Amino acid sequence: MTLETRIEAFSNLGFSLQNYTDYKDSGSNFSQKLTNVIRQAELQNAWFSQDQIHSALQEWAKALTRENLSNWLKAYKTEGFTKQRVAVVMAGNIPLVGFHDFLSVLITGHDFIGKLSSNDSILIPFLAEELINIQPEFKSKIQFTKDRLPDFDAVIATGSNNTARYFEYYFKDKPHIIRKNRNSAVILDGTESKEELENLGDDIFKYFGMGCRNVSKLFVPEGYDFDSFFKAMFNYKDIINHHKYANNYDYNKAVYLMSSVKLLDNGFLLLKKDLQFSSPIGVLFYETYSDESQLAQRLKEETENIQCIVGRHKYSHIDFGQAQYPKLSDYADGVDTINFLIQTN
Numbered sequence: 001m002t003l004e005t006r007i008e009a010f011s012n013l014g015f016s017l018q019n020y021t022d023y024k025d026s027g028s029n030f031s032q033k034l035t036n037v038i039r040q041a042e043l044q045n046a047w048f049s050q051d052q053i054h055s056a057l058q059e060w061a062k063a064l065t066r067e068n069l070s071n072w073l074k075a076y077k078t079e080g081f082t083k084q085r086v087a088v089v090m091a092g093n094i095p096l097v098g099f100h101d102f103l104s105v106l107i108t109g110h111d112f113i114g115k116l117s118s119n120d121s122i123l124i125p126f127l128a129e130e131l132i133n134i135q136p137e138f139k140s141k142i143q144f145t146k147d148r149l150p151d152f153d154a155v156i157a158t159g160s161n162n163t164a165r166y167f168e169y170y171f172k173d174k175p176h177i178i179r180k181n182r183n184s185a186v187i188l189d190g191t192e193s194k195e196e197l198e199n200l201g202d203d204i205f206k207y208f209g210m211g212c213r214n215v216s217k218l219f220v221p222e223g224y225d226f227d228s229f230f231k232a233m234f235n236y237k238d239i240i241n242h243h244k245y246a247n248n249y250d251y252n253k254a255v256y257l258m259s260s261v262k263l264l265d266n267g268f269l270l271l272k273k274d275l276q277f278s279s280p281i282g283v284l285f286y287e288t289y290s291d292e293s294q295l296a297q298r299l300k301e302e303t304e305n306i307q308c309i310v311g312r313h314k315y316s317h318i319d320f321g322q323a324q325y326p327k328l329s330d331y332a333d334g335v336d337t338i339n340f341l342i343q344t345n
Contacts, residue, residue: 001137003078006107007069009135014064016130021058030130041095041122046244048095052207053123056095063328069107072328076338078108084344085111087149089157089167090124091179092117094207099124100328101156104337106131106141110344113152114144121146154344156337175344179333182305183277184323185217187295187313190224192320196312197232199321203310204269205236206324208245209281212307212332213323216279218271218286219295230266240268249282277305307333 020031034057041048062068086105090098098114102124105112114124125144132139143150154175157167164180171178186200203215220226240246253270256263264271274285289295299306299315309316310323331337 001109001135003073003107003109005135005137006109007066007073009131009138010064010069010103010107011066012134013127013131014061016134017057017061017064021054021061034126037122037126041120044122045092045119047208047210048120048123049242053095055206059325060096060099064103068328073107073338076342078338078342081342083109083111084153085113085151086341086344087113087115087152087155087157089115089149089155089159090117090120091158092119092121094211095120096123096127097211098158099127100332101158101337102128104341105156106138108338108341110341111141112143113149114142115149116144116146118146154341156340158332175340177335177337177340179335180304181278182212182307182333183216183279184213184308184310184318185219185277185306186215186310186320187219187316188224188229188311189221189313192228192312194228194232196320197229198235199319200310201233201236202321203318203323204233204284205239208239208242209279211324213326215310215323216284217277218284219298220286220288222288222290224288226264226271230264233266233269237268245282248280252280252283277302 016030019028020034038050038053041053042050088098088101088105090101092098097120098117102112102114116124128138128142128144132142149155152174155171156177156179157164157171158179159167161180164178167176167178184203186203192200200215203213207214209216240249249268249270253263253265256270256272261272268282270283271286272279272283273287275287276285279285287298289298296315299309308318308323310318310320312319
C-alpha cells in the first residue's frame with residue numbers, strides 16, 4: 001500500500017465515525033454495530049460510559065480527515081525504509097487511548113501487533129475491523145492478542161511506573177518507547193474569568209479524570225480564594241451520579257477525614273494540599289507558590305511527571321478546556337512516535 005492509500009483508508013474511517021457521531025446515518029449497518037459495541041464496552045468497563053466513548057469517537061472523527069493526516073505526515077519521510085512488525089502494549093485508562101499508536105504504526109506502513117488492555121479490548125478491534133472493510137490490504141497487517149506477544153521488531157508500551165520498569169528490562173534488546181505515569185497541571189493566578197474556569201472543568205472531569213492529560217494538580221498563588229473555582233466547577237456536579245466515581249469520592253473522603261487531613265470539599269470534588277501530582281479519583285491536589293522563581297523550580301523538578309500544563313501563564317502551553325483535544329502531532333510524553341517508527345531499522 002502507498003501512503004496515499006493508507007491516508008485514504010483512515011480518512012474514510014473518520015468519515016464513518018463523523019456520520020455516526022452526527023447521527024447522519026443512524027440506520028446504517030456500521031452505525032448499528034458501533035452502537036452495540038459501545039454498549040459492550042461500557043458493560044466491560046463501567047468507567048467507559050456511553051457519553052465518554054461518544055466523546056472519544058467524536059474527537060477521532062475530527063482528527064481523521066485527509067487534510068489533517070496529510071499535514072501531520074508531510075514533515076516526515078514516510079517511505080523508503082524497511083517495514084517492521086511493531087508490538088504495541090496498550091493502556092486502558094480512557095476509551096481508545098491506544099488508537100494513536102495503532103494509527104501511527106499502520107500509517108507508516110508497518111505491521112501492527114496489539115496487546116490489548118483488559119479494560120479496553122472491544123473498541124479498537126472493532127475500528128480495526130472497519131478499517132479492513134474499507135481497505136482489505138490491512139488484514140495481513142493487523143493482529144491483536146491478549147496473551148504473550150508473538151515475534152516483533154520494535155515495541156511501544158504504556159503502563160504504570162512499576163510496569164515500565166518491567167518493560168524496560170523485558171524489551172531492552174528491541175527498539176522501544178516506554179511510557180510511564182504522567183499527569184497534567186494547571187497554573188492559576190486568581191485573575192481567570194468565569195468562562196476560563198468553567199472550561200478548566202473539562203480538563204479535570206472528562207473521562208472521570210483518568211487520563212494523563214487530565215488536570216490532577218493545581219498551582220495557585222499564596223492566599224488564593226477558591227470560591228470562584230468551586231462556583232465554576234458546579235457545572236460538573238452530575239459526575240457524582242456515576243456510581244464508580246461516587247464510590248471513589250466517598251472512599252477517599254473517608255480515608256482523609258479519618259486521618260484528620262484538611263480538605264476543601266464541594267460535594268463532588270475534594271481539594272487537598274499535596275506536593276504529589278497523581279491524585280486519586282475525585283481528588284485534586286493543589287500547591288501554592290509565592291513567586292515566579294519558586295514556581296519555575298517546582299515545574300523543573302516535576303518535568304518527568306508532567307504531561308501538559310494548562311492555563312495562560314507563561315509556563316503553560318494548553319488553553320483552558322483544551323487538554324483532552326490533542327492534535328495528531330501532540331505526542332504522549334513528548335516522544336515523536338512517527339520519528340521513532342521511521343527509524344526502527
